[in-house]
Structure formats: structure tokens, C-alpha cells
Amino acid sequence: MKFSLSLLGSIALASPALAQTPADQPAPATAPAVAQPAYGDLSNEWVLDLSTGGRVLIMLRPDMAPQMVARVKTLTRQHFYDGLAFHRVIEGFMAQGGDPKGDGTGGSTLPNVPAEFNQLPHVRGAVAAARAEDKNSANSQFFIVFQPTLKLDRKYTVFGRVIDGMGYVDTIQRGEPPANPSRIVHAYVASDNPPPYTPAPITAPATLPSTGAATISATAVAVKPAGARARRR
Secondary structure, X not given: OOOOOOOOOOOOOOOOOOOOOOOOOOOOOOOOOOOOOOOOOHHHEEEEEEOOOEEEEEEEOOOOOHHXXXXXXXXXXXXXXXXXXXXXXXXXXXXXXXXXXXXXXXXXXXXOEOOOOOOOOOOOOEEEEOOOOOOOOEOOOEEEEOOOOHHHOOOOOEEEEEEEOHHHHHOOOOEOOOOOOXXXXXXXXXXXXXXXXXXXXXXXXXXXXXXXXXXXXXXXOOOOOOOOOOOOO
């Protein structure tokens, strides 16, 4: 099978009261609080240093996709993502990476992650797990959305969103695959105290055995034979 194919909290602005509540009139009921992700929780910030020249911060959402978030953290701490290329990048759609083979057919040696489809939409900056036709085939590959693609909602597991550095994502080299692919120089979990960004030389990781191939499409998902590169829109 072949792999190819967040949300910032809203800020409530207080409005000045039009009139004071009379002392003998009960104050209006307060709307119940809506749970929001814990911004600033460094244990749930994914840091990607890109070869495009800077650092990208991604707010992970364990409240929406706990198993995929745990997988990303595990692989990050194993340095799995260091040096990996964005192997499928489509203008106006998304940038896909996380494949050690660099052609969409690879993954980690860990078991696949079950689907955790949720209500987070595929808006600009959303980060989701790539998968094949089997909804439970996500593993290590992921994609970052350039422009809203709501047709993918509840079909892929959104597990985070870019909260800083989207400009560096925008400059990832396009192509299927790109002629000179952009890469993840280093990946970190923010609570692990990553060093300041440094554009260090990149060494591509050793190739792992194929786990199949998955492709993300804005309209449908199709499976290609293992080792083949899907080219779909």
C-alpha cells in the first residue's frame, strides 16, 4: 500500500456592556466553558527544523488523536524523522513526508495506528496522518495542508496544526517527487529542550523495508502496488 494522503483556539473578545444589570435583577447565566487544548504545553508541541530555513511548531492534539500523537512522539525521540524528505508536495494541496524510503511506500517498524477520525478540519496548517485505502493503515507518514481541503474531513486522522513557521512549510519544494526535495533536518518534542535552530547538514536515513504505499487524494484514496509511486490528484 502507498501513503500519500489543527486548530488554533479562538480568542473571545469581550464587548463593553450596553447597560448595567439592575441590582434587583439576576445576572444572566454564564455559558458553560468549552474545553480548549492546552496551549503552551511543551509536551504536546512538535518541532520540525526544515531545510527550507527555519523551525516549524506544531500543536499536537492528544485529545483528538491520542494514538497518532503518541506514535509521532515515539518516532521523534528515536530520531526517525531526522533527514527525511517531503516526497510528495502538491501546490495548493499538501506536503507529505515521514517516509524513510522517500517514495511513499515506507514506514516505521512499529505496527500501524488505528483510525482516529475526528472533527478537526483539514484547514491550512492542519497536520494529518497519511494512510492507504485501509483506514487503519497510518504509520509514520503525515501531511501538512497548504489550503483548506475539507473533502478529507473524517477520512484522515488530523492530529495537530502548525502554530508557527508556516512560511517555511510554504517554501517546501513541489513535486511528486520533487527534483530537490526539502527535508526535516531534525524533529523534536518541545519539552525535550531542543537546541536553537541550526541549518545543519542533512544525512538521509537508511532505507527501511517497504510497508506498502498510500496516497492522499483530494477526492479519493487508491492503492498502488508496493514500490510504485502513486500520481493522483
